[in-house]
Amino acid sequence: MGLFILRRLGVMLLTALCLTFIVFFLTNLGPNLEKLAKTQGNNRMSDAEVVQWLENRGYTRPLVVRYGEWLGVAPGWTRVAADGTETGRCVDRGMTIETAPTFCGVLQGDLGFSTVSDNEVSAIVGGRLALTGWLMLIAFSVMVPAALIIGILAGMKEGSRTDRTLSTISIASTATPEYVSGVIFIILLASSTAGLSPWLAENGWIEGRTLFLGSSRSAMEDITFWNFTLPVLTIALYGMGYIARMTRASMAEVMTAQYIRTARLKGVSFRNIVLKHALRNALIAPFTVIMLQIPWLLTGVVIVETLFNYNGFGWTLVQAASNNDIELLLSISIVAVIVVLTTQLISDIGYVYLNPRIRIS
Amino acid sequence: MTQSTQDQLQTHPAAEMYAREYKDGHLDRREFLVRATALGVSAAAAYSMIGMSPANAAGHRQTPPMGGTLRIQQEVRVGKDPRTYDWSQMGNLGRGITEYLVEYNRDGSFSGILLESWEANEDATQYTLNVRQGIMFNNGDEFTAEDVAANIRGWCDATVEGNSMSTRMGILVDADTQQAIEGAIEVVDSHTVRLNLPSPDITIIPGIADYPAAIQHRDYIGQDPLEHGVGTGAYRLAAHEVGVQAVLEKNPDHEYWGEAYLDRIEFVDLGQDPAAWMAGAESGELDMTYETTGDFVDLFTSIGFEVSEVTTAATVVIRPNQNNPPYDNRMVRQALLKAVDNQVLLDLGMAGRGEMARDYHVSPIHPEWADVPAIEVDKDAAYALLEEAGEADHVFEVISIDDGYRRDTTDAYASQLRDAGFNVERTVIPGSTFWNDWTNYPLSSTNWNHRELGVMILNLAYRTGVPWNEAAFSNEEFDSLLDQANGIQDADERREVMRRLEEIMQEEGVATIPYWRSLYRHYRPGVINAEMHPKFEINPHYLGIEA
Numbered sequence: 085m086g087l088f089i090l091r092r093l094g095v096m097l098l099t100a101l102c103l104t105f106i107v108f109f110l111t112n113l114g115p116n117l118e119k120l121a122k123t124q125g126n127n128r129m130s131d132a133e134v135v136q137w138l139e140n141r142g143y144t145r146p147l148v149v150r151y152g153e154w155l156g157v158a159p160g161w162t163r164v165a166a167d168g169t170e171t172g173r174c175v176d177r178g179m180t181i182e183t184a185p186t187f188c189g190v191l192q193g194d195l196g197f198s199t200v201s202d203n204e205v206s207a208i209v210g211g212r213l214a215l216t217g218w219l220m221l222i223a224f225s226v227m228v229p230a231a232l233i234i235g236i237l238a239g240m241k242e243g244s245r246t247d248r249t250l251s252t253i254s255i256a257s258t259a260t261p262e263y264v265s266g267v268i269f270i271i272l273l274a275s276s277t278a279g280l281s282p283w284l285a286e287n288g289w290i291e292g293r294t295l296f297l298g299s300s301r302s303a304m305e306d307i308t309f310w311n312f313t314l315p316v317l318t319i320a321l322y323g324m325g326y327i328a329r330m331t332r333a334s335m336a337e338v339m340t341a342q343y344i345r346t347a348r349l350k351g352v353s354f355r356n357i358v359l360k361h362a363l364r365n366a367l368i369a370p371f372t373v374i375m376l377q378i379p380w381l382l383t384g385v386v387i388v389e390t391l392f393n394y395n396g397f398g399w400t401l402v403q404a405a406s407n408n409d410i411e412l413l414l415s416i417s418i419v420a421v422i423v424v425l426t427t428q429l430i431s432d433i434g435y436v437y438l439n440p441r442i443r444i445s
Numbered sequence: 446m447t448q449s450t451q452d453q454l455q456t457h458p459a460a461e462m463y464a465r466e467y468k469d470g471h472l473d474r475r476e477f478l479v480r481a482t483a484l485g486v487s488a489a490a491a492y493s494m495i496g497m498s499p500a501n502a503a504g505h506r507q508t509p510p511m512g513g514t515l516r517i518q519q520e521v522r523v524g525k526d527p528r529t530y531d532w533s534q535m536g537n538l539g540r541g542i543t544e545y546l547v548e549y550n551r552d553g554s555f556s557g558i559l560l561e562s563w564e565a566n567e568d569a570t571q572y573t574l575n576v577r578q579g580i581m582f583n584n585g586d587e588f589t590a591e592d593v594a595a596n597i598r599g600w601c602d603a604t605v606e607g608n609s610m611s612t613r614m615g616i617l618v619d620a621d622t623q624q625a626i627e628g629a630i631e632v633v634d635s636h637t638v639r640l641n642l643p644s645p646d647i648t649i650i651p652g653i654a655d656y657p658a659a660i661q662h663r664d665y666i667g668q669d670p671l672e673h674g675v676g677t678g679a680y681r682l683a684a685h686e687v688g689v690q691a692v693l694e695k696n697p698d699h700e701y702w703g704e705a706y707l708d709r710i711e712f713v714d715l716g717q718d719p720a721a722w723m724a725g726a727e728s729g730e731l732d733m734t735y736e737t738t739g740d741f742v743d744l745f746t747s748i749g750f751e752v753s754e755v756t757t758a759a760t761v762v763i764r765p766n767q768n769n770p771p772y773d774n775r776m777v778r779q780a781l782l783k784a785v786d787n788q789v790l791l792d793l794g795m796a797g798r799g800e801m802a803r804d805y806h807v808s809p810i811h812p813e814w815a816d817v818p819a820i821e822v823d824k825d826a827a828y829a830l831l832e833e834a835g836e837a838d839h840v841f842e843v844i845s846i847d848d849g850y851r852r853d854t855t856d857a858y859a860s861q862l863r864d865a866g867f868n869v870e871r872t873v874i875p876g877s878t879f880w881n882d883w884t885n886y887p888l889s890s891t892n893w894n895h896r897e898l899g900v901m902i903l904n905l906a907y908r909t910g911v912p913w914n915e916a917a918f919s920n921e922e923f924d925s926l927l928d929q930a931n932g933i934q935d936a937d938e939r940r941e942v943m944r945r946l947e948e949i950m951q952e953e954g955v956a957t958i959p960y961w962r963s964l965y966r967h968y969r970p971g972v973i974n975a976e977m978h979p980k981f982e983i984n985p986h987y988l989g990i991e992a
């Protein structure tokens with residue numbers, strides 16, 4: 085087991101290395117650097133000024149060397165300007181080249197500097213991740229129980245009316261992407277001119293203009309039922325249908341197994357069959373699916389956070405990408421790799437516990 | 446805000462001439478005020494010269510109650526050296542900390558903030574700036590003429606990357622050293638600065654009222670006020686997260702020279718999409734917008750926000766870049782102008798919110814505007830011109846930013862070209878990348894903000910070789926006439942030169958300039974002194990909110 089986890093960690097490192105290099109390469113293509121110079125310097129700079137700007141900030145040196153600097157295996161660049169001011173990769177404000185460290189990369193625990201936010205990457209990513217963590221946690225705690233219940237109810241009696249109804253609902257929900265359901269929710273529940281809210285307000289049943297809030301900005305400080313329902317629902321709905329379908333399939337299969345028939349012949353009640361005999365076996369497949377939904381949710385939050393103005397991890401990714409914020413994007417990639425591979429690791433280990441027939445070798 | 450005006454000029458020979466022009470109907474009130482106050486006449490005196498009292502005039506501010514928090518929807522960008530500000534939003538946030546010498550008012554007049562008053566000599570070659578007494582920086586230093594001189598020297602430093610003040614100071618900059626001309630900036634005494642101009646320039650005062658002209662402490666020139674925090678303003682930065690929010694709070698350690706009302710001002714960044722601002726307004730997350738555009742003007746009004754409108758010389762310029770064939774051919778450019786009906790662009794792009802323009806970048810609210818008629822729209826003649834030029838097969842790629850009125854106007858432009866028989870391809874580029882290459886697109890639209898005088902915009906955008914010359918327009922006659930216009934103080938005389946400049950722009954087919962925009966802003970009932978400003982300015986010191 086220890087060896088297995090170690091091997092997985094090795095894979096994780098290697099993947100992170102490859103991915104960050106690809107991101108580094110793409111963000112350092114000529115036009116992207118020009119974009120960076122113009123968003124950071126002045127968006128109406130001339131070409132000569134752009135070259136000067138990039139040169140002054142060490143962007144014109146070879147790609148591999150700069151990637152090495154970011155990793156922390158190559159010494160950071162330094163430059164002394166004509167007027168004597170010293171700048172460099174590792175030279176923070178108020179430091180000189182003498183006092184600054186030679187190496188400052190990921191290996192030294194320095195994630196770098198976010199150009200768009202004018203701040204240390206580590207200071208940004210942490211807070212944003214926490215915000216997304218809340219969103220995902222609540223979305224998960226809504227999505228998973230709902231999906232399992234729907235799946236189990238549908239799978240108990242394959243082909244019954246309950247099964248057909250619930251299956252239709254889950255197919256519809258999983259076929260509706262977040263950017264469609266989110267907009268529909270806003271129109272129905274969070275607009276003062278359309279949907280339910282004007283009618284509710286007219287009857288005096290709600291205090292504000294709208295039932296729910298179409299902007300979740302206030303949830304960054306204080307999560308309430310009113311400002312957080314729509315983003316949570318939007319994310320949960322999409323994943324819910326998928327997990328429910330998986331659970332149903334798994335449940336339906338278990339219900340046709342020999343031991344269930346034996347139990348029925350012995351006169352065990354249907355309720356006991358479902359709860360005591362079928363459930364545990366039926367949950368093995370959905371468990372993997374649920375764990376794999378976590379990285380999938382990461383892409384969902386990109387859309388939902390932008391739509392609802394919730395400044396978390398997904399929103400930061402959009403901002404970083406559209407402003408070509410190189411070091412912020414690299415850190416986001418690392419986080420994404422860690423999330424994806426960790427959830428896979430957990431799902432593999434969890435599988436062993438749920439299904440004794442499987443062994444990790 | 447207490448503004449002493451007694452030391453300002455009560456009259457000026459040129460201003461009296463303008464007053465006569467106003468009475469003869471050659472000038473409207475706004476034009477008169479721009480010109481009279483730019484010469485150093487106080488706003489109150491200017492009003493009285495034309496027989497009005499400022500109390501009844503537009504732009505008079507109320508006195509709000511003390512205290513309160515106001516949330517403004519506005520992009521929150523990184524802080525930087527004010528000289529290199531390229532967004533008025535940066536100026537708005539910084540304005541709470543670093544103030545300006547002079548301020549441009551909604552009604553087109555100028556009034557002093559850090560300057561008590563200013564005077565120009567008769568031919569506008571010498572300006573005397575009288576610095577307001579008794580102003581302290583929040584680090585305890587006194588604000589003096591030395592600070593003013595140091596800032597102006599900094600503005601003139603053309604070696605600084607992206608310093609847009611050096612273009613505004615144009616005439617004071619030595620072309621060889623890229624610094625201020627020796628002896629041009631003279632400190633007369635502790636509170637007087639004199640500017641000696643090598644040739645007349647009437648744009649100095651509008652130039653120093655613009656958003657990159659924030660006044661820094663003399664030791665902090667070239668640094669970011671959001672970082673060092675030193676300034677004369679009443680506020681300090683309490684939080685600043687780019688793209689998310691910025692918070693100004695009243696600085697308790699600083700005795701402000703004037704009055705400031707609000708305790709706290711939050712700039713809330715809800716992104717570029719007006720639908721998101723609308724959602725924010727409905728969710729009660731903002732009290733005031735920076736600007737409301739297009740259909741959202743009516744939508745915001747419908748949810749009970751108050752609207753404030755101002756007419757400007759702001760516009761969208763759809764220009765071919767003459768470095769890209771076939772746009773180096775004048776016939777092709779003229780065909781483009783002839784094929785497009787500006788009224789349609791105004792109706793479809795702006796829902797009629799504005800006034801039709803005539804393909805030259807001088808607006809009727811500019812003092813020197815000459816009434817040159819519009820180019821006649823004739824789609825057949827346009828196509829004939831195109832055929833004559835041998836470019837009938839050319840595919841015209843029309844580029845715009847992916848945002849509101851700019852996209853809609855450009856769409857209308859493209860479809861009109863199609864109607865005239867042109868081959869058109871339409872490209873929309875997202876706002877985050879559009880500006881990377883905006884001066885070089887072969888045929889694209891750009892929004893231009895309001896400028897106070899007609900010559901200012903021509904100097905900035907159409908003179909040969911200037912950085913913002915996105916049309917790559919180069920015309921010797923135009924340049925020399927523009928030089929001439931820059932030195933003519935009398936608007937009627939300048940108008941004669943301007944007439945020819947406007948004609949050249951039409952003849953050369955420089956750009957389609959379809960309309961002059963009206964600008965709108967919305968705020969919740971009870972928000973005070975938040976009216977829309979032609980240059981999008983928000984001065985945190987004036988704002989207030991009813992309890």
